[in-house]
Amino acid sequence: MAAAAASPSSVESAPRILRLVAECSRSRARAGELLLPHGPVPTPVFMPVGTQATMKGITAEQLDALGCRICLGNTYHLGLRPGPELIQKAQGLHGFMNWPHNLLTDSGGFQMVSLVALSQVTEEGVRFRSPYDGQETLLSPERSMEIQNALGSDIMMQLDDVVSSTVTGPRVEEAMHRSVRWLDRCLSAHRRPDKQSLFAIIQGGLDAKLRATCLDEMTKRDVPGFAIGGLSGGESKEHFWRMVALSTARLPRDKPRYLMGVGYATDLVVCVALGCDMFDCVFPTRTARFGSALVPTGNLQLKKKQFQKDFGPIDPECTCPTCQK
Amino acid sequence: MKLNLTKVVNGCRLGKIQNLGKTGEHTMDIPGCLLYTKTGSAPHLTHQTLQNIHRVPAMAQLTLSSLAEYHEVLAEYKEGVGKFIGMPESLLYCSLHDPVRPCPAGYVTNKSVSVWGVGGRVEMTASKFMAIQQALQPDWFQCLSDGEASCSEATSTKRARKSVDRSLLFLDNCLKLQEESQILQKSAIIGVIEGGDMLEERLRSARETAKRPVGGFLLDGFQGNAATLETRLHLLSSVTAELPEDKPRLICGISRPDEVLQCIERGVDLFESFFPYQVTERGCALTFSFDYQPNPEERLLQQNGTQEEIKYLEQTTKIKACSSQETTPFEMNLREKKFQEDFAPLVRGCSCYCCKNHTRAYIHHLLVTNELLAGVLLMTHNFEHYFGFFHSIREALKSDRLKDLKELICKQAS
Numbered sequence: 001m002a003a004a005a006a007s008p009s010s011v012e013s014a015p016r017i018l019r020l021v022a023e024c025s026r027s028r029a030r031a032g033e034l035l036l037p038h039g040p041v042p043t044p045v046f047m048p049v050g051t052q053a054t055m056k057g058i059t060a061e062q063l064d065a066l067g068c069r070i071c072l073g074n075t076y077h078l079g080l081r082p083g084p085e086l087i088q089k090a091q092g093l094h095g096f097m098n099w100p101h102n103l104l105t106d107s108g109g110f111q112m113v114s115l116v117a118l119s120q121v122t123e124e125g126v127r128f129r130s131p132y133d134g135q136e137t138l139l140s141p142e143r144s145m146e147i148q149n150a151l152g153s154d155i156m157m158q159l160d161d162v163v164s165s166t167v168t169g170p171r172v173e174e175a176m177h178r179s180v181r182w183l184d185r186c187l188s189a190h191r192r193p194d195k196q197s198l199f200a201i202i203q204g205g206l207d208a209k210l211r212a213t214c215l216d217e218m219t220k221r222d223v224p225g226f227a228i229g230g231l232s233g234g235e236s237k238e239h240f241w242r243m244v245a246l247s248t249a250r251l252p253r254d255k256p257r258y259l260m261g262v263g264y265a266t267d268l269v270v271c272v273a274l275g276c277d278m279f280d281c282v283f284p285t286r287t288a289r290f291g292s293a294l295v296p297t298g299n300l301q302l303k304k305k306q307f308q309k310d311f312g313p314i315d316p317e318c319t320c321p322t323c324q325k
Numbered sequence: 326m327k328l329n330l331t332k333v334v335n336g337c338r339l340g341k342i343q344n345l346g347k348t349g350e351h352t353m354d355i356p357g358c359l360l361y362t363k364t365g366s367a368p369h370l371t372h373q374t375l376q377n378i379h380r381v382p383a384m385a386q387l388t389l390s391s392l393a394e395y396h397e398v399l400a401e402y403k404e405g406v407g408k409f410i411g412m413p414e415s416l417l418y419c420s421l422h423d424p425v426r427p428c429p430a431g432y433v434t435n436k437s438v439s440v441w442g443v444g445g446r447v448e449m450t451a452s453k454f455m456a457i458q459q460a461l462q463p464d465w466f467q468c469l470s471d472g473e474a475s476c477s478e479a480t481s482t483k484r485a486r487k488s489v490d491r492s493l494l495f496l497d498n499c500l501k502l503q504e505e506s507q508i509l510q511k512s513a514i515i516g517v518i519e520g521g522d523m524l525e526e527r528l529r530s531a532r533e534t535a536k537r538p539v540g541g542f543l544l545d546g547f548q549g550n551a552a553t554l555e556t557r558l559h560l561l562s563s564v565t566a567e568l569p570e571d572k573p574r575l576i577c578g579i580s581r582p583d584e585v586l587q588c589i590e591r592g593v594d595l596f597e598s599f600f601p602y603q604v605t606e607r608g609c610a611l612t613f614s615f616d617y618q619p620n621p622e623e624r625l626l627q628q629n630g631t632q633e634e635i636k637y638l639e640q641t642t643k644i645k646a647c648s649s650q651e652t653t654p655f656e657m658n659l660r661e662k663k664f665q666e667d668f669a670p671l672v673r674g675c676s677c678y679c680c681k682n683h684t685r686a687y688i689h690h691l692l693v694t695n696e697l698l699a700g701v702l703l704m705t706h707n708f709e710h711y712f713g714f715f716h717s718i719r720e721a722l723k724s725d726r727l728k729d730l731k732e733l734i735c736k737q738a739s
Contacts, residue, residue: 053690057697060682062373082690086666090686098682309401321373325411 014224017197018043018256018277028248028275034070034256036154037195038094038102041069043256043277046268047104048285052077053087053097056285060099066320070102070154072280075147076111079139080130084150092152104280105153106260107144107201109162121161123178141185145198149191157227158186160201165233165240172205179203180217187221199258201229202247206239215250225256228276232261241270248275265294326513326540328355328571332722336562336590339722342573345383346464347511351416353383355573355594356585356722358715359418360385360708361602364392365410367708368602369700372411377678378705380712384416386597387463388423390440393447396457405462418515419458419466424548424578424599430476435491438469451498459506465513467543467577469495474521475546485521488546489530492519496537513540515575518564521546527560531567541573544593548578558587565592582613582655582714583738586731589718601707604656608692610671610703611710613655613737615717617729654737659703664689677709678702 020032034041048055048063049072055063063071073093078084082096090096093103109126119128125140144159159182161175183200190198200218204211218226228247231240244259251257258278259271268279284294291303293314300307300314313323330340338355345351360367360382367375367385375381387406392399399406407413421440422428432439432446439448449457454469474480474488496516503509516539520526534542544564547557565574573594579585580600588596604611652658659671670680671688679688679702691699721730 052694052696053687054696054698057701059374059678059698059701061377061678062371065373077694081694082665082686086686089666090668090684096684096687096690098687309398311402321371325372 014193014222015197016254017224018254020254024273027273029272030275030277032256032277034102034278036070036102036197038100038154039069041102044268044272045070045278047072047278047280049074049280049282050097052081053093056289060097062321063099064101068101070104071099073103073105073151073153074111075105075108075144075151076115076139078105078151079108079147080132084147088150088152092150094152102155103151103153104155105148105151105157107157107159108139108147109144109157109159110261123181125159141182142189145186145189145191149196152192153196155197155199155225156190157199158183158201160203160229163203163205163230165206165230165235167205172207173210176203176205176210176214180214183218183221183223187223197224199223199225199227199256201227201260202251203230204243205230206235206243208242208246211243211246212250215247219250219252223255225258226251227258227260229260231259232263232281240267241274244271244274244276251275328573330570334722334725334727336592337722337727338570338589338592338594339719340594346416351383353416353595354719356589356596356715356718357594358382358580358585358596358598358712360415361424361598362387362410363423364388365406365412367704369605369697369704374678374701374705378709378712379676380716381708382598382712382715384418384464385412387417387419387461389419389421389457389467390423390426390428390442390447392419392442392461393440393449393457394442394444396460399460400456402460406460407462417461417463417465418575419461419463420543420577420597421467421470421472422577424580424597425603427578430473433471433473433491435494438471438495451495451502454495455499455502455506455509458512459508462508463512465515465540467515468492468499468517468539470517470543470545471495471519472517472545474519474526475549480521480523482523482526485519485523485526488519488521489526489533492517492530493533496534496539500537500539515539515541515543517543517545518568519545522557522560524560524563527564528567531564535568539572541575542568544574544576547576547588551584554579554584554587558591561588561593562591568592581653582615582734586718586727586734598708598711601711602704604653605700605703605707607652607658608660608699608703609652609656609658610688611655611707612657612672613714614733615714615730617717617721617726617733654739659685659688659699660692661689671706672710675706675710675713677706679706 017035018032019035020030022031032043034043047070051074087093087096119126125138127138129136141159148156161178163172163175200223202214202218204214231243248257256277259276261281262271262279263281293300293302295315315323327344328342330338332339340355342353362385365387402409407417428441437448437450439446451469458466471488471491474485499514516534516537518530518534520530547561575595576588576593577597579588580597585596664685667685669685671685672680688702721727
């Protein structure tokens with residue numbers, strides 16, 4: 001099929017990658033299946049974050065055995081090390097890490113802003129200095145597409161102008177409009193729409209009007225899926241869920257909704273009820289590194305003395321390899 | 326427990342130790358090695374990933390230095406350290422020290438020996454030592470012993486003599502305490518041969534220890550560096566000549582392939598497998614060949630490969646002057662830039678999980694980005710490679726080809 005042209009209205013009809021199986025009669029929750037090149041993924045789905053082409057400390061085989069069918073890679077990190085050219089030579093990110101199931105890559109935008117002290121956002125893109133060799137680079141919508149095309153992820157994210165949810169004022173509006181313009185540039189630059197699904201990211205901070213405008217504009221673009229961005233920062237729960245609800249109300253029913261960066265158990269349940277299908281968060285992997293085990297009632301800080309002589313498994317009803325031993 | 330020797334060739338013993346373990350159902354091949362563990366788990370590996378490795382030894386090594394502090398916890402647990410660490414099916418050997426982190430010297434007295442745990446020094450008298458073993462319930466354990474005669478460069482005869490006297494005293498005390506313990510009836514005490522570098526003392530230690538009802542012998546104090554081993558090798562032959570044939574001989578601190586072969590030739594049966602762990606820690610993968618009967622094509626490739634490696638090593642020795650640990654000729658360093666775009670497996674033909682699924686380029690990336698998975702994959706490969714090496718030793722002995730294997734290893738060792 002012809003590659004997407006510059007103006008939104010002439011975009012080819014994006015594939016329907018979500019098959020809805022059931023919808024809740026009392027909430028907005030849905031159950032379904034993502035139909036992706038590397039196999040189906042039941043939704044709602046939590047996608048663990050594999051940052052640098054690996055899930056921290058576990059093999060691809062173990063991850064598969066745990067039932068994971070889609071995980072994340074970070075374009076920012078991989079773009080620097082080992083770099084898109086090498087990954088392309090290795091048959092894409094799937095080939096490089098030997099992951100048989102699906103991969104989703106973010107645009108690199110979030111890390112740009114959260115990790116890099118001296119990054120500068122302009123209409124062109126995000127200018128920054130590599131922490132590894134000090135070289136100055138520009139991450140533009142086109143460059144982000146180029147890297148993600150080389151990575152070959154099943155789902156890719158547009159480059160958005162990310163602003164923390166605690167920021168207020170004109171910057172939020174500027175970022176929202178820019179994100180829409182960058183979405184169009186991403187759609188033009190995307191070279192593999194038949195193999196990789198490009199998702200838009202709804203911005204607008206905690207301002208209902210800005211969110212609504214963004215939703216209005218972005219839903220005019222025929223992308224296979226939408227992400228709700230700019231939340232999961234330091235905002236209060238009050239504002240958070242309202243923005244999620246507003247977004248799901250206006251997003252098309254038959255396309256997946258990906259709530260980025262969420263989250264903790266309660267948030268997951270609430271946001272599923274609000275109509276979200278996909279989630280990602282570093283929480284489970286990060287908390288494990290600090291010796292914290294997740295259980296239905298919360299978590300156990302296993303380094304604490306109270307567990308020294310506790311000879312039971314973490315969760316007696318859990319079937320994971322750790323609890324089985 | 327019964328040791329059955331199949332054959333003895335040029336001092337090398339090939340055989341099986343049978344009726345091992347609490348149920349008497351386990352068997353171990355000799356020559357062989359023990360699975361090295363840190364505080365009860367194979368380094369970097371969970372049970373799942375350990376299961377992926379072929380030919381994992383039937384017996385795992387635990388170190389008292391890592392477990393002594395958990396005495397109370399294990400005593401309350403009651404069911405033994407094997408079940409505690411999730412390896413209830415494995416045979417367990419408890420050594421005093423960790424071969425990778427030797428303890429500071431100067432802490433052995435007539436009444437006690439100290440080990441160093443995470444929280445500091447743990448001093449053990451014979452009774453405390455045996456109480457800890459009661460909580461651990463290993464299948465074999467190294468007896469409390471004085472290994473310090475071999476620590477420094479030149480030991481006096483007096484110090485060597487003391488190491489033998491003390492170790493024998495500890496042995497007799499521990500044997501007595503074992504008699505009084507119901508729980509420890511199923512465990513075997515491994516007697517420790519000491520004596521520093523004094524032939525007379527070594528012989529005395531061997532003869533006296535052999536008189537006691539021990540399950541086997543640990544040859545202590547032969548470790549050090551390559552130079553010290555050379556000089557200690559005849560001591561080793563003299564010692565093993567004094568030991569009964571029907572009990573296993575273990576050696577500690579020796580794990581390099583060339584040194585392993587040298588010790589097997591001098592009557593040693595069992596080794597620790599910490600060498601693959603050390604290789605892993607420096608970001609390296611074992612690559613040495615133990616295929617002493619390759620087909621002609623393979624042999625050509627092997628020869629060329631070895632020559633190239635040697636050439637490369639010569640070129641880079643100067644550059645590598647500041648590497649943190651001594652890389653041996655048996656391995657390659659995956660951090661090197663040349664592996665960045667190398668999509669071959671670590672070792673062609675290796676059947677380990679890492680070589681079947683991943684490339685050198687990927688391991689290189691994981692190391693450079695400090696990812697935990699680097700250790701998991703390298704440890705998997707290194708253990709599998711090492712256990713394969715031991716298998717080839719046994720096969721070579723079976724078919725009288727040990728000479729060829731030794732030649733192959735020595736060629737790569739320089």
